[in-house]
Amino acid sequence: MNTIPNLWVLSIIPMINILIFPTGLTLILVGMFYEWIDRKLVARLQNRIGPRWFQPFADIVKLFAKEQINPDKANALLFFGLPVLALSGALTAALYVPLMGLAPVHSFPGDLIVTIYLLSLLTMSIGLAGWNTRSRFSLVGATRALTQTFAYEAPFMLAMLGPALAAGSWQINEINTYASGHWMVLTQPICFLVALIGLMGKLELPPFDAPEAETEIVAGALTDYSGRGLAIFNIGKSVELVIGITLIASFYLGGLGGILPFLIKTIALLLVMSVFQSLLTRLRIDQTVGLWWRFGAILALAQILVMIVWKGYFQ
Amino acid sequence: MNTEQVLKQAENLLGTWNKETSHPDPTRLDAVVDTNDLHASVQAVHEAGWGYLTAITGSDLGLVDGRMEILYHFCSGPAVLTLRVRQSRDVQVVVPSIADVIPPASFFERELQEMLGIHVEGLNNSDRLFISDDWPEGVYPMRADFTLEQAAPVSVSHAAPLPEEGVVSGNTFVVPIGPQHPALKEPGHFEFTVDGEIVTAARMRLGYAHRGIEKAAEKRNWNQNLYLFERVCGICSHTHAMAYSMGVEKLAQVEVPLRAQAIRELVAGLERVHSHLLWLGVAAHEAGFDTLFMYSWRDRETVMNLLEQITGNRVNYSANVLGGVKCEIGPEQSRSVKEGLTYLEGRIRHYLDVVTTDVMFLNRTRGIGTISFDEAVRFGLLGPTARASGLVRDVRVEAPYGAYLRYPVSAVTETNGDLEARFVVRLKELLVSCFTMRTIVDNLPEGPLSVRVPRKIPVGETISRMEAPRGELFYYIRSSGGETPARIHVRTPSLCNWVSVLEKAVGRQLADVPMLIAGMDPCFSCNDRMVTVSRSGGSQTWSWEQLRQHGIEYYKR
Numbered sequence: 001m002n003t004i005p006n007l008w009v010l011s012i013i014p015m016i017n018i019l020i021f022p023t024g025l026t027l028i029l030v031g032m033f034y035e036w037i038d039r040k041l042v043a044r045l046q047n048r049i050g051p052r053w054f055q056p057f058a059d060i061v062k063l064f065a066k067e068q069i070n071p072d073k074a075n076a077l078l079f080f081g082l083p084v085l086a087l088s089g090a091l092t093a094a095l096y097v098p099l100m101g102l103a104p105v106h107s108f109p110g111d112l113i114v115t116i117y118l119l120s121l122l123t124m125s126i127g128l129a130g131w132n133t134r135s136r137f138s139l140v141g142a143t144r145a146l147t148q149t150f151a152y153e154a155p156f157m158l159a160m161l162g163p164a165l166a167a168g169s170w171q172i173n174e175i176n177t178y179a180s181g182h183w184m185v186l187t188q189p190i191c192f193l194v195a196l197i198g199l200m201g202k203l204e205l206p207p208f209d210a211p212e213a214e215t216e217i218v219a220g221a222l223t224d225y226s227g228r229g230l231a232i233f234n235i236g237k238s239v240e241l242v243i244g245i246t247l248i249a250s251f252y253l254g255g256l257g258g259i260l261p262f263l264i265k266t267i268a269l270l271l272v273m274s275v276f277q278s279l280l281t282r283l284r285i286d287q288t289v290g291l292w293w294r295f296g297a298i299l300a301l302a303q304i305l306v307m308i309v310w311k312g313y314f315q
Numbered sequence: 316m317n318t319e320q321v322l323k324q325a326e327n328l329l330g331t332w333n334k335e336t337s338h339p340d341p342t343r344l345d346a347v348v349d350t351n352d353l354h355a356s357v358q359a360v361h362e363a364g365w366g367y368l369t370a371i372t373g374s375d376l377g378l379v380d381g382r383m384e385i386l387y388h389f390c391s392g393p394a395v396l397t398l399r400v401r402q403s404r405d406v407q408v409v410v411p412s413i414a415d416v417i418p419p420a421s422f423f424e425r426e427l428q429e430m431l432g433i434h435v436e437g438l439n440n441s442d443r444l445f446i447s448d449d450w451p452e453g454v455y456p457m458r459a460d461f462t463l464e465q466a467a468p469v470s471v472s473h474a475a476p477l478p479e480e481g482v483v484s485g486n487t488f489v490v491p492i493g494p495q496h497p498a499l500k501e502p503g504h505f506e507f508t509v510d511g512e513i514v515t516a517a518r519m520r521l522g523y524a525h526r527g528i529e530k531a532a533e534k535r536n537w538n539q540n541l542y543l544f545e546r547v548c549g550i551c552s553h554t555h556a557m558a559y560s561m562g563v564e565k566l567a568q569v570e571v572p573l574r575a576q577a578i579r580e581l582v583a584g585l586e587r588v589h590s591h592l593l594w595l596g597v598a599a600h601e602a603g604f605d606t607l608f609m610y611s612w613r614d615r616e617t618v619m620n621l622l623e624q625i626t627g628n629r630v631n632y633s634a635n636v637l638g639g640v641k642c643e644i645g646p647e648q649s650r651s652v653k654e655g656l657t658y659l660e661g662r663i664r665h666y667l668d669v670v671t672t673d674v675m676f677l678n679r680t681r682g683i684g685t686i687s688f689d690e691a692v693r694f695g696l697l698g699p700t701a702r703a704s705g706l707v708r709d710v711r712v713e714a715p716y717g718a719y720l721r722y723p724v725s726a727v728t729e730t731n732g733d734l735e736a737r738f739v740v741r742l743k744e745l746l747v748s749c750f751t752m753r754t755i756v757d758n759l760p761e762g763p764l765s766v767r768v769p770r771k772i773p774v775g776e777t778i779s780r781m782e783a784p785r786g787e788l789f790y791y792i793r794s795s796g797g798e799t800p801a802r803i804h805v806r807t808p809s810l811c812n813w814v815s816v817l818e819k820a821v822g823r824q825l826a827d828v829p830m831l832i833a834g835m836d837p838c839f840s841c842n843d844r845m846v847t848v849s850r851s852g853g854s855q856t857w858s859w860e861q862l863r864q865h866g867i868e869y870y871k872r
Contacts, residue, residue, distance in 0.1 A: 046609040136490050140825065143511070206603060207675060214497040215601045215829040217490070281675040282603020284826040285512065 017105045023094040030100075031238030032056040037267060038241070041274035056238065060231050068227030073134040082125040082132070083225075083232035089121030090239040097246050098176050098255075101262035107173040112164055115172065116157055119243065122236050123149045123202060126211075129233075130221025141220025144285045145211035148201060151289040152208070155296035156198030158304055162191035163251040165307050172247070180255030190303040192252045194296050199244040200273055201288070203237055207280035208288055245269045318342050321365075321394040328363050329398075332356040340565075342714070343778065347399045354411045356398060357387060361416050366391025367695055367708075368413075369780070370806035371423035372791045373431045375404060375459040377801075383408050385433065386791070388778065393714035395778055404459075412437035419695035419814050423806070430457040445522040456530055487515065490825060492832075494523045500597065503837070509825050517820045519813065529803055536798045537563055537772055538637060545631050547805060548838055550593065553579075553586045554783040556635040559803075561717060562779030562792040563637055566772050573721070573760040575639035580718035581652075582625065582634045582642075584752040588659060589618045590784035591741045594836045595666060598738070601829040602679045607669060614662045621655045624648060639765025649756045656749045663745050670738040680734035684819045684831045687732055694814045698786020700835045703740045704732035710782040722758075724751050734834045741836075771798055783808055785836050809838045 018024055035056040043050025070079055096104050096111040104111075123145055130142025164170055166187070167178035185192045201208040204220075212220035219225075222233060249265040250256040256265065283291065316324075322344045326336065332355065335347040348356050360366075372386040385408075387398040402408045412435045414421035422444070424435040429446045432455035446456075449468035455461060487510045494502035502523030508516040528547055532540045545556040557579055564571055571579075592615040599607035619629045626632035626642045634640050644652070670676060686696070691704035701708040705728050711719045712726040727743040729736035776793035786808030795801040812835040820828050 046606045047613055048609055136488055139488070140490065140509070140512075206605070209603065210826065213603060213826065215603070216826055218497055278606045280604075281599075281673065281679055283675070283678065284824055286824065287678055 014105070018095065022099040022102050023091060023105055027091065027094050027099060027239055027242060028235055029057075031235065031242045032060065034242050034245075034266070034270060035238040037270055038274055038277075041271060042278050045274060045278040060235060063227055063231035063234070066227040068229055069224070071133050071135070071224050074132050074224070078128065078132045080229065082129045083229045083236065086122045086125035087232050087236040087239065089118045089125070090236045090243060093118035094239065094243050096172050097243055098173065098250050099242070099246055099262075101256040101258040101260075104173050107171060110170045112160060112170050112172050112175070115243075115247070116160060119202065119240060120149065120153060122240050125236075126221045126233065129225065129229075130223075133221075133224040135224045137217040137219070137223040138221050140217045141211050141223065144217075145204070145221050147285055148204075148208065148211055148288055151292035152198045152201035152296065155194050155292055155300045156202065158297065158300035159191040159195035159198060160247070160251070162188045162300070162304055162307055165304065165311065172250070176250040176255045178255075179251055179253075180257055183252070183254045185252040188252070188303055188307070190299045192248070194300045195248050195252070196269065196272065197276070197296070199241075199248060200276060201292075202244065203241055205273065206277045207282050209282055210285045210288060213282060242266070245273075318392065318394045321391055322396070324363075325360065325365055325389075325391075325394070325396045328359050328365060329356055330359075332359075339776065342393045343395045343397065345397045345399060347401065350400050350402060350410060353387075353398065353400055354413060354416070357413045358416050360389055360396065360398075365389065366394070366396065367692070368417045368420055368423075369395075369787065370789045370791070370804070371420065371427060372802075372804040372806075373427040373433055373457070374793065374802040374804065375431060375457060377459045378404075381405060383431065383433065385410055385427065387413070388789070388791070390714075390780070390787075395780075397778075408433045409436055410434075414438055417695065418693065419811055422810055422813065429455070431455050432458065442520075443522070444520065445525065447522060447525065456527065461530075492828070499832075501838070505828075505832070507820060507825065507828060512824045512826070514820045514823055514825055514828060517817045519817060529805060532800055532803045534799065536770070537768075537800065538770075540800065540803070541635060541637060542633065544803075544805070545633060545635075548783075548807070549630050550590045550838060551586060551783040551785065551788070552631045553582050553634055554781055554788055555805075556633070557583060557717075558779045558781040558783075558788050558790045559792070560635045560637050561781070562777050562790050563772060564768065565777045565779065566775050566792060566794055567637075567768050568773070569638055569766055569768050571639055571717070572762045572764065572766060573718075574762040575764050576718035577722070577755050577759055578640045578642065578644055578764070579635065580722060581644065581752055581755045582622070582632060582640075584748045584755075585618055585622050585625075585652075586632070587748050587784045588745055589615055589622065590836075591745050592618065594741065594784075594833070595738070598830065598833040598836075599676075601833045602676065604673075604676055604679075607666070607676075611662075611666060614659065617655050617659055621652055624651055636765050637768040639763070641764065643764060644756065644759060649759070652756050653753060656753055660746060660749050663742055663749070667739065667742045667746075670735065670742065677735060679827075679830060680738060683734045683827055684815075684823070684834055685731065685733040686815055686819065688730075690818075691732065694818065695811050696786075696815055697808045697811045698783070698836075699737060699740045699744065700786065700812050700815055702726060702728045702744075703736035705730045708787060710780050710787050714780060716781065718755070722751050722755050724748070734830055737834050771796060772800075785809055785838055786812065807838065809835070812837070 020026060036051065036053055040050040070076055093115045095106045096115045098104055127142045127146040130138040130145065163175050163179060163184050166184060167175040169175055204211050222230060225233060245266045249269055253265045256262045325344055326333065329346055332348050332352040333346045334349060337345045339345055366389045368387065369390045370388045372388065374384050376382045376384055381404055382401050383404045385400045389396040400410060410433060412424055414424060415437065421438060424438050425444045427433040428435055429443060451466065451469045454465045487508060490507050490509050492507065493499045493504040504520040506518045507514045528543055532543055535543060541556055541560055544559040545552045547555045592611050596608040596611040599611065622632055623629045625644065625648050626634045634642050686704045688705045691701050691706040696706065697708050707726045707728060709726040711724050715723060724747050727740050727747060729740050772794040774794055774796040779790040779792065781788045788808060789806040791804040792800060793802045815835050816831050820831055
């Protein structure tokens with residue numbers, strides 16, 4: 001007798017949660033919306049008019065309608081599989097974060113680590129894709145993308161570690177709950193900055209866009225991608241943008257307790273990011289690595305040490 | 316030392332090599348030397364530090380005369396020394412290469428090889444630099460007996476094929492930049508061999524925008540050519556037209572009214588502002604600083620509007636006519652010019668502040684591509700690129716012409732020679748230009764705008780040097796007394812500055828290469844002028860008439 005409600009609760013609702021709301025389709029749309037906000041803000045800061053609200057969506061539709069060209073030398077399976085892998089990595093990561101200020105779809109102790117790994121999948125896929133397509137621009141782009149990963153990944157992880165240490169949990173949901181009482185941007189400003197800039201590095205946004213510096217290597221690792229593959233990679237990036245700023249907002253900006261705080265806090269973060277994007281000159285790859293290891297990692301580490309000492313001393 | 320003494324000095328240097336001396340005008344010394352003595356005399360001039368080699372002009376004097384002439388032009392301030400070598404055109408013309416003494420001469424010598432089929436002995440580079448790959452072997456477009464039929468395209472590839480996937484060995488591979496590449500707004504082709512991120516070798520190929528202007532000029536009358544030369548370059552169209560018309564006026568011995576001269580300088584100043592602001596944006600974009608790119612191009616609109624208001628055009632202003640100018644500066648124009656300049660001066664000061672203080676931007680410019688003073692001399696650099704290394708190469712200062720005698724400008728130099736210095740030089744130069752333009756507008760002499768220039772220009776030849784935004788622009792004009800010129804040779808500043816990119820890219824990171832290319836403000840269409848075939852669809856050759864007809868039909872719709 002109980003089978004139907006059970007099916008409903010156990011299968012249909014999670015299915016809807018995963019596929020439609022809040023992750024899945026909704027997330028993709030939100031991602032495009034955030035991409036538009038980012039593009040519009042950067043455009044306004046650069047004294048341009050910027051795209052209309054549906055432009056990212058139109059781009060994706062157009063790309064899906066276009067032919068995808070598979071380079072001769074590329075492994076077809078990898079060529080088609082990597083964009084999908086990147087997007088699914090990002091979408092899976094979305095399950096564990098408090099999107100739209102709602103409780104995560106799924107949560108378990110230690111999901112923070114899983115999320116961070118899943119978020120790296122995008123960069124890894126881009127790097128592999130560049131290597132796989134065998135174009136010279138892609139090769140240079142892929143090398144740069146992977147080099148950059150080594151630069152920001154560790155500091156970014158350290159920056160996520162800070163709030164986790166403060167909250168005493170590895171579970172995103174619990175950190176979020178803890179954060180709603182503590183604005184950690186005030187107690188851990190350095191880690192906050194490192195996290196924010198690390199996210200820009202992850203998304204290859206200026207000034208960390210050396211892996212896709214168009215004036216040197218055309219479109220970097222994705223030079224030979226067209227049509228569907230490129231569209232999926234782009235969606236993956238937009239989704240990762242949303243997840244990344246959701247994470248940072250929930251950890252550092254007093255948690256996310258509902259749709260409105262979510263929108264306000266994430267869009268505020270996006271504004272800060274677009275200011276950085278338009279103010280700063282692209283770094284060379286050696287400068288990126290130098291910046292992260294000389295300043296980012298060390299400062300984040302110092303902050304963590306302070307945290308540990310403070311925690312051990314007072315509690 | 317005045318010009319006369321400088322020329323006397325040159326004459327002494329040449330000594331007995333000098334077979335026949337003449338002074339076409341007070342600032343020029345024309346010396347005929349033997350082919351065998353050429354290398355020695357060039358070496359003597361060069362080692363004495365007498366000026367710099369500015370251009371090598373090759374010209375075919377025609378079937379009647381039966382000779383070819385190769386002219387080596389040296390400049391020292393206003394003084395120009397021309398070494399003239401003459402050989403019979405019936406046999407293979409051979410001249411010794413002087414690139415071992417003056418390295419940048421190799422570009423000029425390759426032009427001689429490709430355009431006139433002159434064999435340059437000792438120049439071991441037969442790669443094509445200007446002429447397209449499908450141009451038949453042994454056909455030289457600037458020869459007097461060249462006909463279009465000879466130029467039917469062949470399907471031979473002269474370029475060495477790239478290795479598989481560009482991989483040379485192990486980690487070393489070739490990154491091609493251009494002819495179509497987001498870093499280049501104009502077509503040029505570079506091959507940078509990189510080991511990881513470090514550039515280990517650089518090669519370049521020009522000629523993707525050849526239009527055969529020099530050849531075309533020989534078929535058009537003096538007046539039509541003004542509009543032709545204006546189209547050598549879109550950015551410095553006024554300087555080209557001005558260099559051409561001032562040369563022709565010199566040949567025709569016509570005195571241009573003072574008012575016209577002043578307006579010419581004014582438009583040249585506005586053009587410099589427009590060119591440098593455009594460059595600032597492009598260079599910022601290459602560095603990945605798009606905000607500066609957008610802002611500087613927005614402000615460039617101001618100067619474009621001024622140019623449009625004065626001349627009616629935004630790009631090819633067409634302000635010149637032979638014998639003067641055709642646009643008047645009335646009270647309304649002078650008011651808006653002054654208003655525009657005030658705004659622009661403020662913006663330029665701001666950009667100067669940005670490029671010298673923005674830490675992130677300085678990361679990409681300070682200490683990068685540094686060219687020392689000695690290197691600048693050795694590479695034969697010109698214009699702002701040279702001035703950034705402390706080398707004063709500015710025709711407006713060294714050899715003032717036209718209105719620059721009445722409204723002088725001062726040369727802006729920097730000593731660091733890196734990319735930052737090139738930014739600073741160009742921006743400071745704009746402030747100087749703005750100041751001069753204001754003076755011109757305030758003190759515009761009264762008088763007519765132009766005088767009549769005869770349709771036929773007397774026999775003679777002249778050299779017209781002018782400071783374009785990118786450096787010294789050199790025109791050699793020869794008239795045989797008819798309605799059309801006998802030979803016009805153009806040497807644009809970009810050609811002399813290339814060597815700064817090729818030499819400095821090696822050992823740098825790939826990421827710096829676009830900045831290095833942008834640092835000299837290259838102008839590809841300036842470089843490429845010569846081939847005279849209009850093609851459409853494979854091997855079909857269109858005559859000028861057909862092409863013209865096609866154009867008319869096309870625009871009828």
